[in-house]
Amino acid sequence: MTKETDQLIVNTQTIHELIKTGKRLDGRSLTDYREPITVQTEVSWTAEGSAMVQIGETKVIVGVKLSLEKPYADTADQGGIMINAELLPLSSPIYNPGPPGMKAIEMARVLDRGIRESHAIDLKKLCITPGEKAWFVIMDIVSVNDDGNLFDAAGLALLAALKTARFPTVKEDGSLDYKNKTEEKLPLLKQPISITVLKINGALVIDPTAEEEFSADARLTVAVDVNGTISAMQKGGDATLTLEDVDGMVGLALEKADFLRGKLE
Amino acid sequence: MAYTKRLDGRKNNELRPMEAKTGVVKNADGSASFKIGKTWAIAAVYGPRDLNPRFLQNPKKGILRCNYGMMPFSGSGDRIRPGRSRRAQEIAMVMTKSLEPVVDLSAFPNSVVDVYVDLPQTDAGTRCAAISAASMALADAGIPMKDMICSVSVGQVQETVLADLTYNEEAHEAPVSDIPIAMVHNTGELSLLQMDGEISREDLMKALALGKEACEQVYKVQVAALKEKFKK
16 A cells, blocks of 8 residues: 655555564664764854754754743743744645644644643743743744654754753843853753654554654654653554553653753763 | 955955755755855755646746745844745745746646745845755756856945945945845856945946856855765
8 A cells, every 4th residue: 555645655555564573664673763863053143042953864953042021921920932843845845835734833832841841941030020021932943854753853953952042142221132142041950852652553663754654553752851750742643542552652752762862962 | 434344354255155065955856055154045946846726837838936934043133933024925036036047947847846945044145045055956956957046145335345245244334235146157147136225336337246256156166066966
């Protein structure tokens, strides 16, 4: 069976048969990440923090911008965060120009929860004057080449960009001098990282290529902190998961989280 | 206040350091990265492929369609809201016009060649970097082309005619002029010419002559990068 997406022709049957025997099209084991995994920080001088991550042929850039805004009324003593994802038509023949689609929205929201719900950024420290002025952290994820597993690549780039972000200078009149950064870094309390596990033809698979993503039955993304605490999860795909599946997927995610986070050193 | 010494110490005809590479987007049929100073453009070409909706199709030849986008964090000030602004749409249009004269799509009726250019960081000269990158990506994709398009900005700060202005130079005290141009390399003809600011007719011609020389330098970098792919 070949499955035709908009522009990709995916040999689902071959992928399913191979996975049954524990193999994959590119020769990896089911739970290995592609090589190389590279993290390059400070790739954009105009962003306060930035990183480009490559996993196999998947490439993604994250840029962090900081701005001073009025805090939300219900959290007057806190700054804020926002994550946005742009799946550029540049990065894959299946993406079209226009407002973010469901995939981009889902990815941004899941990664947002991973950072927000783990309290990775000390939002209270971002507040300058309660009710009046606080720092807002805006993270933009931009795909450059989508060959599958953008989720994990974006999560890794996000963490790398946050770790290297530096505040702009605040001028005397209160406006920002973005061209001159201070040495001050973001108050990061945690280091949540997202790991995505796929279920393809009954087997659990890590780091899917674009073809494998199209052949998958279900997906679970798990955001994990250094100590193994889970801060966000999202099940995707059409098929259901048994409790054994979930246990296995979370176990695999915990195992791989340290490995992926290790790429930041 | 004469502008005798450039803010970054360059000679008047000197471009910022350039870096170019092809094949940076593996999913695309052709791609290129072009950096000039702190302005960085990534271009990807998809096609020729089916063009939908069908009323846009041309039964005589394929059409070229450019897209230009600054990444949200790529501006030197506040974050840029995603989505195509009027500015981005106009730049996409002039990019298409600047590349069309050398691209021959007569063999691909009813189809489209999509060129997407996105910039992770910018410091003036973005449409020129975008065009230079796009021209390389089209060549990398094997699209029939008569020539390369090389693009650079020239201009004038006070009385001094300069090549490749930075953001700080564009923001210099008036009179300042900014003239992005694109050149068909072999004929020396212009396929992009825009200008804003203030300049005299004599200085305009001086600037364009400087631009021709500058485009030659861009061309060398483009060709070297395209050849690099076939070295191994």
